[in-house]
Amino acid sequence: MKFSLKFRRKNKAEDPENAVEETAATPARKExxxxxxxxxxxxxxxxxxxxxxxxxxxxxxxxxTAIGKLELDSNQTPDDLKSRASQIREKIDNATFPADSFPVPDFSRQVKQNSVKLAAESYQIRNFTGDEQGPCRRCDPEILPPQQLEIKAGHGLFFVAKNQVEEEESDESDKQLDAREFTPELTSQLGATAPPEGAQSMGKRWIAVNALVPYQQQVDAYDSCFLRCLGYDRQEDWPKYTHVNVRRIEMTPDAEEDWDEAKQWSVDENYLARLQDTWAGRGNDPVPQKYQVAGLIQPLGPLADGTWSGWASHSQFAESLPDDDSTQPRSDTTPAGMGPAWPGGSRPAVDPTRPPSGPNSMGMDTAGTPDTAEAAPATRPPLTKFKLIRVFDFDVEPGKSYRYQLQIVIKNPNGKSRGLPAFYLDNPEIKDEELRESEWSQSSGPAWVPLDANLYAAGIVPPTEDSPEPAAEVIVEILEIAKGTQPAGKMRLHRGEPLQGEAPLQYADVQSQKVMIDKQGKIDTEYTLLDLRLPQPTSVGPQSPAELLFMDDRGNLVLRNTVDNASRVERFKAIEKVASSQPTKVPDTPETPPADRDIDEWEDKKKRRR
Structure with missing residues (x-):
């Protein structure tokens, strides 16, 4: 608000008495x-x-508002609410359902009344095979590589042909060994059979490589390419494996894995034929036949001592294997349908002069003249999820570690040998090669080849007044490659002592059916006893086994316990019992060579028996 008022200013020079007041220019008003x-x-x-x-x-x-809410309505008091809840609960409890008002229908009678019997012959079901749109062209199926490689090293005695054993020059170290005849109890416990005629034992080292082939997936891949396509033939369009390629590298601390520089070879018919030419028979195969396919399985060699149960198969088929294949007879003849160069086949050594019989590696019946024989058609193996791949590497050295890769080689189902017209194929170029190869498998884990000595824990001797330290009892089996023997002895060691010294040695010679004894034997290994552990009591069962820890000269650790080694310890005790018995008195009679045998051969056999 602004009031417009004006007042006359008073001049100081004027006389107050004569001064005239200034009046407002306009009358006063409110704005x-x-x-x-x-x-x-x-x-x-x-x-x-x-x-x-x-x-x-x-x-x-x-x-x-808050003060007004302090009071509840008359019908919302706790007592009133509790009373109404009790009334409703009582009403529910006393409620009755009139069952007669809602009868349960007789569904069984209604079903019988309303059922209509259908006549199957009045319906025609058409089977659709995919041919309605015409046959397709054949494609090139993927070759699936091996899976889940498992490797395990070992060594033992083989029965080989006589010409495979190199003669050793006798020197001053050759000793005359004592001998004891096998007892019936020892023969039964060892389960040893007489070697084939003309065979000799020889030590071998090996690494077994077992893997899986996804066979069902491979068959499905074939069916997707051929089943509804031109030129389909059930007898031809299935996976026909020819062989397996193997490559190996040696593991060293300072070298990188270079698979391009790996040693490589093919386990094909020629390889198997050359290998079995050196064998005297073959070993019993514990793997069921339904998991075996020709071209993927390397046959088992004739072990002179023991079985192949630890090396012959993959863990995938563990439930299918027999508990003990040592009770099954060893076969030294070729089974029907299996050739000498095929997996499961053999080159019989019982009678080398007998002409071979049965189909050979090319499917030809060799009972007559091979030129006039007819080829046996191949049959499809039973369909299983996996098939077994098994190869052995016998060219390994003790104390070294190796890794492996496998590759499958398969016959080309669209190859020129099928004689398929070019317009049958989605890509005519796929018929140029007769063989197809898969990708290399993933590399296996490393496998360490054990030294030529097997260690077994026989027990632990508790400390005594004379020896305050506990002592380990160790059984040592020494593999002699050239001699084909595996003498064993027992030593007692303390912590830190090397596994070396003098001890009586004995071994079971299955060729002569005698226990050979070297009373002045020597044990010289690269192992040292690092530590031992006495059996410990447990609250849930029997006490834990005694354990022995060894280390070789390369720093590899070996753990043995009395439970896992019990069977080998009992075997050693049985041989030791025969070795400690008195020799059988036999009158001295001059040996003369048989009239129908060459004198040199007889002298050689006599020398080896000694």
Whole structure:
């Protein structure tokens, strides 16, 4: 608001008495002007008062509302609510259902009344095979590589052909060994059979490589390419494996894995034929036939001592293997349908002069003249999820570690040998090669080849007054490659002592059926006893076995316990019992060579028996 008033200013120079008052130019009046500046000024001066009033009013409203809610309606008191809940519960408990008002239908009778018997002959079901749109062209199926490689090293005695054993020059170290005849109890416990005629034992080292082939997936891949396509033939369009390629690298601390520089070879018919030419028979195969396919299985060699149960199969087929294949007879003849160069076949050594019989590696019946024989058609193996791949590497050295890769080679189902027209094939170029190869498998884990000495824990001798430290009893089997023997002896060691010294040695010679004894034997190994542990009692069962820890000269650790080695210890005790018996008195009679045998051969055999 602005009042327009004017007053006359008083001049100081004027005389107060003569001064004249200035009157207002206009009469006094009240003016009201509303402008933005005036509103802002008013809000600035009085806005907080308005806000304070609003807040006070809201607070008063909230207090009034809260005070008004302290009282409940007459029908919402706790006693009233409790009473009504009790009435409803009582009403529910006393409720009755009139069963007669809702009868249960007789569904069985209704089904019989409403059932209609259908005549199958009135319906014609068409079998759709996919040929309605015409046959397709043949594609190139994928060749699946091996899976889940498992490797295990070992060594033992083989029965080999006589010409495979190199003659050793006798020196001053050759000793005359004592001999004891096998007892019936020892023969039964060893389960040893007489070797084939003309065979000799020889030590061998090996690494067994077992893997899986996804056979069912491979068959499905074939069916997807051929089943509804041109030129389909059930007798031809299935996976026909020819052989396995193997490559190996040696593991060294300072070298990287370079598979391009790996040693490589093919386990094909020629390889198997050359290998079995050196064998005198073959070993019993514990793997069921349904998991074996020609071209993927390397046959088992004729072990002179023991069985192949630890090396012959993959863990995938463990439930299918017999508990003990040593009770099954060893076969030295070729089974029907298996050739000498095929897995499961053999080159009989019982009678080398007998002409071979049965189909050979090319499916030809060799009972007559091979030129006039007819080829035996191949049959499809039974369909299983996996088939076994088994190869052996006999060219290994003790104390070294190796890794392996496998590759499958398969006959090309679209190859030129099938004689398929080019327009049958989706890509005519796929018929140029007769063989197809899979990708290389993933590399296996490392396998360490044990030294030529087997260690077995025989027990632990507790400390005594004379020996405050416990002593370990160790049985050592020494593999003699060239001699084809595996003498064993027992030593007693303390912690930190090397496994070396003099001890009587004995071994069972299955060729002569005698226990050979070297009373002045020497044991010289690269092992040292690091530690031992006495049997410990347990709360849940029998006490834990005694354990022995060894280390070789390359730093590899070997652990043995009395439970796992119990069978080999019992075997050693049985041989030791015969070795400690008195020799059989036999009158001295001069040996003369048979009239129908060459004198050199007789002298050689006599020398080896000694």
């Amino acid at each position: 009201k002007k509303f402008s933005g500046a005036a509103v802002k000024r008013w809000l600035f001066l009085h806005g907080e008062k308005v806000a304070t009033g609003v807040v006070v009013a809201l607070l008063a409203l909230m207090v009034y």
